[in-house]
Every structure is written in structure tokens, then in C-alpha cells.
Amino acid sequence: MKAVITVIGQDNVGIIAKVSQECARYDVNILDITQSVLKEYFAMVMLVDISNCNIAFTDFVDNMKDLGKTMGLQIITMHEEIFQSMHKI
Amino acid sequence: MLNTKDILETIHMINDEHLDIRTVTMGISLLECCSEDINRVCAKIKENIVSKADKLVLVCEQIEKEYGIPIIHKRVAVTPISLIAASCQSLCQDDLIKIAKTLDQVADQIGINFIGGYSALVHKGATKSDQLLIASLPWALGETQKVCSSINVATTKSGINMDAVYDMGKIIKQTAQNTADRNSIGCAKLVVFANIPEDNPFMAGAFHGIGEAECVINVGVSGPGAVHSAVKNAGDCDLSNLADTIKKTAFKITRMGQLVANEASKRLQVPFGIVDLSLAPTPAIGDSVAHILEEMGLERCGCHGTTAALALLNDAVKKGGIMASSHVGGLSGAFIPVSEDAGMIAAAASGALSIDKLEAMTAVCSVGLDMIAIPGDTSAAVISAIIADEISIGVVNQKTTAVRLIPSIGKKEGDMVNFGGLLGSAPVMRVSTLSPEKFINRKGRVPAPIHSLRN
Structure with missing residues (x-):
């Protein structure tokens, strides 16, 4: 099972390091990372494998959200399926 | 890898453009709740709805979190109550109000936002039970919070039942009066329909049609x-x-x-x-x-x-x-x-x-x-x-x-x-x-x- 972690906000030193560290803590494997700037947003998108996640996925979603708050960023974690179904036929 | 633009578009739609799932509505057949005894009917309704929908809210909340998409309302729609009530011996208006209150209690118990199906299909004519349900509406809706009602007064196939249209004018007015202290909120839970759909998940018109399966998700x-x-x-x-x-x-x-x-x-x-x-x-x-x-x-x-x-x-x-x-x-x-x-x-x-x-x-x-x-x-x-x-x-x-x-x-x-x-x-x-x-x-x-x- 895959999920997408989206980080939105101001660019800063150490964003990838902190998000990666949190992923490693919960056995969430990073498959791909892209960065882009869309309109006023800086955005980093990570595709991760949550098959071996060692806590409930809903808790992982909350933890990532909290991590975002401490860094002044918005971190949204969602099942990959929602993007697949909305944008692919 | 997914397209970043697509991902950001979805997030923008949800966060800034109010994209959401308005409702997940579970349709439940109550036909097996028929009984000659009104108390038995109420008990069976409670048992039936709780057994099928007790996890509805929990599951929807999990989906909301995992997919990041808000689900605003969780609702239940049931078989038109006039059909279930018709099984009771010496049915009276108070019996119907008792069923409405039972539905309201169950809705509270399982934590849903609304329960629909306090309904009657009278597009060609009304049975005694339909008539009692319609007459009970000002009190049933006035004394409950989450119960919604729909009355189908016409279909293209059968024309318009103007007796029912005549009655509904009076009923809507009386419902407004009975809930006048709350801005006539009772009327917001009552819809009069033509060609009512049997699988509508939206309130106040949701009910579980008689052509439907035992239980469905809409x-x-x-x-x-x-x-x-x-x-x-x-x-x-x-x-x-x-x-x-x-x-x-x-x-x-x-x-x-x-x-x-x-x-x-x-x-x-x-x-x-x-x-x-x-x-x-x-x-x-x-x-x-x-x-x-x-x-x-x-x-x-x-x-x-x-x-x-x-x-x-x-x-x-x-x-x-x-x-x-x-x-x-x-x-x-x-x-x-x-x-x-x-x-x-x-x-x-x-x-x-x-x-x-x-x-x-x-x-x-x-x-x-x-x-x-x-x-x-x-x-x-x-x-x-x-x-x-x-x-x-x-x-x-x-x-x-x-x-x-x-x-x-x-x-x-x-x-x-x-x-x-x-x-x-x-x-x-x-x-x-x-x-x-x-x-x-x-x-x-x-x-x-x-x-x-x-x-």
C-alpha cells in the first residue's frame, strides 16, 4: 500500500531530513520525492510505502500533521488511491 | 510517480474549494420489523438499525482520515415507516410518533446526523397507515431532532394525488406552528415529492425503497x-x-x-x-x-x-x-x-x-x-x-x-x-x-x- 505525503509552505533547511526521519521511525519507506513551486506554494511530494508501517495509518497521518505544525508547514498524508482515481481513467 | 500538479490540485480542491463527500447514507430495510405489537416494532427497529449501522460513523471517520477527504454527514435511510406501521394492530397516531421517537433515539445512539424514511408513498392513494403518518407529522417532526420525512404525492405514471396535496398544505402549516419557537425547523425536515427516487442519499428526502436490497451504501x-x-x-x-x-x-x-x-x-x-x-x-x-x-x-x-x-x-x-x-x-x-x-x-x-x-x-x-x-x-x-x-x-x-x-x-x-x-x-x-x-x-x-x- 502506498501513500502520498505532501508538504506545503515556506522553504526551509532540513525539511526532507525531518520528514524522512519521521518516516524511518515508523518503518515507512520513501519511494520517490519531487519538489515544485506552484503559484505561491512551495510543495514537496513524497510517495511512500506504508505496507510495513508500525503504527495505525490514521495515527501516522496525525503524527505527520503534528510534525508539520512544529515546523510551520502543512503536511498532508493521504492514500495514493484518491489521486489515482481522481486523475486517471 | 504521480503528477505533482494533480496531487496539489486535489489538495487545493479539498482545502480551499470545499470539496467533500456530503453524505454516506446507509439504506436499511425495516420490513422484518413488522409486528402486530407497536412496542415490538420499536424494539425490532432499534435492534435492526444498531446491528447494521453501529460502525457507520467509525468507518466513515477512518476513511476521512486515511484519504484526507472530509465526509460531512453520516446518515441512515429506512423503509417508509407507513409500510412498517401498517402491520400494527389498532394503529393510532401516537404509535407513529412512538416510532419517530425510536428512530431519533437510535440516530443519537449510533452518532449519525440524520435518519430519513419517516415517509409515505401516496401518489395514487393513501392507506390508513399513510394517513396516520401524514397526520402525525407536525408532532413527530416537532418532538424529534434527526428524523426526516418525505411524502411522495405524485408520479408521472399515476398522476397527482390532490387529496394528499391538499393535506400537505395544512400539515406544513401545522408543523411550522408546532416548531415556531425554533424558527419552524420542523418544516426543514419535511419534503413533498413527485417521482421520488428510492436510493437518494440526501436529506430530507432519503428513504430505503422497497425495490432495494436488505442494506446498501449510497x-x-x-x-x-x-x-x-x-x-x-x-x-x-x-x-x-x-x-x-x-x-x-x-x-x-x-x-x-x-x-x-x-x-x-x-x-x-x-x-x-x-x-x-x-x-x-x-x-x-x-x-x-x-x-x-x-x-x-x-x-x-x-x-x-x-x-x-x-x-x-x-x-x-x-x-x-x-x-x-x-x-x-x-x-x-x-x-x-x-x-x-x-x-x-x-x-x-x-x-x-x-x-x-x-x-x-x-x-x-x-x-x-x-x-x-x-x-x-x-x-x-x-x-x-x-x-x-x-x-x-x-x-x-x-x-x-x-x-x-x-x-x-x-x-x-x-x-x-x-x-x-x-x-x-x-x-x-x-x-x-x-x-x-x-x-x-x-x-x-x-x-x-x-x-x-x-x-
Whole structure:
């Protein structure tokens, strides 16, 4: 099972390091990372494998959200399926 | 890897454009709850609903979190209660009110937002049980919080039951009076229908049809904000391109609805029924159907051109949505409830939008005269006549139409009425005071239109 972690906000030193560290803590494997700037947003998108996640996925979603708050960023974690179904036929 | 632009678009639609799943509605058959003893009926109803829907809220909350998509309401729709109540010996009005209160208690117990199906299908005639249910409405709706009722008074196939239309004028007025201390909120939970769908997930008209399975999951999507934004970004294109833009957005919205429906169905182990493609507004800024119409180029919703713009919008939403879902049903179209839509409220308050224009608009979109506050002293005959007009549009055009009017006791034209939450607020709108009484008092049945004879 895959999920997408989206980080939105101001660019800063150490964003990838902190998000990666949190992923490693919960056995969430990073498959791909892209960065882009869309309109006023800086955005980093990570595709991760949550098959071996060692806590409930809903808790992982909350933890990532909290991590975002401490860094002044918005971190949204969602099942990959929602993007697949909305944008692919 | 997924396209970053697509991911950010989805997040933008959810965070900034109010994209959400309006409702996951579980339809439950209560036919096995029939019994001669009213207390037994109530006990079985409770047992049946709890056994099937006790995890509904929990599962929906999990899906919300995992997929990051808000599910605003969790609801239950049941078999029309008049059918279940008919099994009771020496049925009386108090028995029906007892069932309504049972439904309200169960809704509280399982934590859902609304329960629909305190309903009767009387399009050709009413049984004793139907009559008692209709008579009980002012008290059943006045003494409960979450119970919703729908009365089907007409179909294209059978014509209009004008006896029921006559009764409903009086019932709506009495319901308004019984809940006058709460801005006549009882009337917001009561809809009069023509051609009522059996699988509609939206309230107040949801019920579990008799052609349905034991238990199903139906999902209603929303998304006026996302469509508004797409229309805005389309710029000064012609109407063909505008229709294409709306179709593409509707496709995305509906795919999300289908995904949630599949997931809820799998986790609850209940078959998937339908996705309802409706554009359902809320009073929040940026979640308005009227604002889409204005973005299309109208100075104010209600001006000439509104019906045409709405027709295009409604058609494009359906065309975009139909390919995104395996089964489409319910109402599926744009909703135009006055009190639940910031743009409609503003248009009505400024005098740009009249009941007459709304009636014309209902000929080209789903549902009908919805959440409209009218003066509290409007006569029952005028209410019945408004119902008759609207229902005729549905019957002749072979579509669903409905009426949800709120006579605001003690209020006059122009006063604002606040219903709270998703029900919003509305200015009391002008209705003609000329009398249709002689016509309404004739009662009887309006015969089915000639084009209903298709066999």
C-alpha cells in the first residue's frame, strides 16, 4: 500500500531530513520525492510505502500533521488511491 | 510517480474549494420489523438499525482520515415507516410518533446526523397507515431532532394525488406552528415529492425503497466550490468549452465519491448502491451553486438567463459524472436550496431571485423549491397550490421535483430566518396572496399525462 505525503509552505533547511526521519521511525519507506513551486506554494511530494508501517495509518497521518505544525508547514498524508482515481481513467 | 500538479490540485480542491463527500447514507430495510405489537416494532427497529449501522460513523471517520477527504454527514435511510406501521394492530397516531421517537433515539445512539424514511408513498392513494403518518407529522417532526420525512404525492405514471396535496398544505402549516419557537425547523425536515427516487442519499428526502436490497451504501458528493473555481479559471471561453470544463471537474468529484463508496461498502460489508452526482451547496462562502451561475456571466442569480445557465451546468455535471461511477442514482443534478447557498441567499435578499424564477429553474435541475422561507400567515391553500405547481413540473417532465417550504411564523416578507448549521438562513420570500382555494378544495386526482402511457 502506498501513500502520498505532501508538504506545503515556506522553504526551509532540513525539511526532507525531518520528514524522512519521521518516516524511518515508523518503518515507512520513501519511494520517490519531487519538489515544485506552484503559484505561491512551495510543495514537496513524497510517495511512500506504508505496507510495513508500525503504527495505525490514521495515527501516522496525525503524527505527520503534528510534525508539520512544529515546523510551520502543512503536511498532508493521504492514500495514493484518491489521486489515482481522481486523475486517471 | 504521480503528477505533482494533480496531487496539489486535489489538495487545493479539498482545502480551499470545499470539496467533500456530503453524505454516506446507509439504506436499511425495516420490513422484518413488522409486528402486530407497536412496542415490538420499536424494539425490532432499534435492534435492526444498531446491528447494521453501529460502525457507520467509525468507518466513515477512518476513511476521512486515511484519504484526507472530509465526509460531512453520516446518515441512515429506512423503509417508509407507513409500510412498517401498517402491520400494527389498532394503529393510532401516537404509535407513529412512538416510532419517530425510536428512530431519533437510535440516530443519537449510533452518532449519525440524520435518519430519513419517516415517509409515505401516496401518489395514487393513501392507506390508513399513510394517513396516520401524514397526520402525525407536525408532532413527530416537532418532538424529534434527526428524523426526516418525505411524502411522495405524485408520479408521472399515476398522476397527482390532490387529496394528499391538499393535506400537505395544512400539515406544513401545522408543523411550522408546532416548531415556531425554533424558527419552524420542523418544516426543514419535511419534503413533498413527485417521482421520488428510492436510493437518494440526501436529506430530507432519503428513504430505503422497497425495490432495494436488505442494506446498501449510497454516497452523495458535493463540490460547487471546485466547479466555481474551474469556471473562473476557464476565463472568457465560449459555452461549449465551459461545458467541457465543468464535465472534467464533475468527473473528478464523482470519482472521489465512487472511491469512498467502494471503500465504505468494503469495510462495512454492505453492497454499494449508487453515487448521487448532485452539486450540493452549503452556506459557506465559496460553496455556492448561485455563484457558479454568476461566474458563468450573470450579474446576479435570478436574472434572465439563469435558467439557461443552470440547464447547462446541470447537464455538464451529469455528463462528467456518469462515466466516473459504476452506478449513478438518487437525485443527481444541481441543488438550488435558498437557505443553504450563500449566493441564493444574497440573490433572494436583494430581490433578484423570486419563487417564480426558482420554479422555472427547477424544470432544468434536480429537486425543486427547496428551503424557501415564506410568510407565516400564508394560507394552507396557497402552500398546497405551490406544491401542486411544482409537482406538475415533475410529473409532466418525467423527473423528480420536490417542495420544502418553511412558513416562518410571525415573520413577514424580507425578514431573515436562521435555521443553523448546514440549513443556513433565508429571507422570507414573497408569495402571491391571490386565492387558489377553490381549485385546491376540489381534491381528487390529476390524471397521469398522456406520455406516461408508454407500454
